[in-house]
Amino acid sequence: MTLTCFASAKGAPGVTLTALGFTAARAAAGTPTLLLEADPSGGSLAIRYQLGRQPGLITLAAASRHGLNRNEITAHAQELPGGLAAIVAPERHDRTAAILRADGGRLGRFLADLPDLHIVADCGRLDSETLATGLPSQADVLYMLARPVAEDVQPAAALAASARDQGVPVGWVLIGDRPHDPAEVAEVTGTPVAAVLPDDHRAATAMAEGRAEGRGRRSRLARAISAFAAETAPLGSGEEAEQSPARVEPTAHEPKPLAELATEVG
Numbered sequence: 001m002t003l004t005c006f007a008s009a010k011g012a013p014g015v016t017l018t019a020l021g022f023t024a025a026r027a028a029a030g031t032p033t034l035l036l037e038a039d040p041s042g043g044s045l046a047i048r049y050q051l052g053r054q055p056g057l058i059t060l061a062a063a064s065r066h067g068l069n070r071n072e073i074t075a076h077a078q079e080l081p082g083g084l085a086a087i088v089a090p091e092r093h094d095r096t097a098a099i100l101r102a103d104g105g106r107l108g109r110f111l112a113d114l115p116d117l118h119i120v121a122d123c124g125r126l127d128s129e130t131l132a133t134g135l136p137s138q139a140d141v142l143y144m145l146a147r148p149v150a151e152d153v154q155p156a157a158a159l160a161a162s163a164r165d166q167g168v169p170v171g172w173v174l175i176g177d178r179p180h181d182p183a184e185v186a187e188v189t190g191t192p193v194a195a196v197l198p199d200d201h202r203a204a205t206a207m208a209e210g211r212a213e214g215r216g217r218r219s220r221l222a223r224a225i226s227a228f229a230a231e232t233a234p235l236g237s238g239e240e241a242e243q244s245p246a247r248v249e250p251t252a253h254e255p256k257p258l259a260e261l262a263t264e265v266g
Helices: 015-028 057-064 070-076 093-112 128-133 150-165 182-189 201-208 220-231
Strands: 003-008 033-037 085-087 118-125 141-146 170-175 193-197
Touching: 003 015, 003 093, 003 150, 015 033, 015 118, 015 141, 015 201, 015 220, 057 070, 057 093, 093 118, 093 128, 128 150, 141 150, 150 170, 150 182, 170 182, 182 193, 193 220, 201 220
Parallel strands: 003 118, 003 141, 033 085, 033 118, 141 170, 170 193
Antiparallel strands: none
16 A cells, blocks of 8 residues: 655654554554554654564564565554554664664565555654665655754755655645744745644643543644544645645744745755
8 A cells, every 4th residue: 555654854753653643543544554663763662552572673674584475564563552553663773773774675665565554654863864775765655744943844854855856755744833834834845734733742742641631532633643644645646736734723923934944955
């Protein structure tokens, strides 16, 4: 089906949480979906949910060196609370980074070609080397997360431009809508905004801990991620021009110009 990658360029403002929520929403809608931890800085799901490190990325990478069987991909996954299937990575950054350097490109080609399973990959902080040769280089779509501030947008936009040059469709997932307006970010960087999510640390913490926020209610953040997963067509499908980004309610502010980025991005 598809390989969807989530990443950031500076820090990781909600990459894991967004990938997790996106996977859960797609799975709940009936799409066979599996989450893959592919962050070179190391995994967090095994620690968070008290899981073993194997099966996971370690066993998947080892199997890929001898020829993966399409029917056995789920054997490398574990079940998260709630029943979501995930391939977890070791928390040691050196081990995870080594696996992704050696096997990321091959794994990406295999996963992107699976006919009946949607893979959502948490790629953490992206760099030019990983983009060129790793898992994101094989993505059907790459979503770059950033807060709409110049110091986050500028490095991410440069990577987005490189991805487009490689033929990988790219879209923004913005965390908040200030100080820069999403339309301005899209215009200056040449990359469409697929979603705008609330910048809500409290809700993010609640979601990461697997609890509802306030009397069992789902937060605006959880609802926004679910709407993004349900409503956004895959970039490159020819449908994105007809869609508006899934987003939070607009806030009243006067966005500062992003014109200074125009000489750095493109």
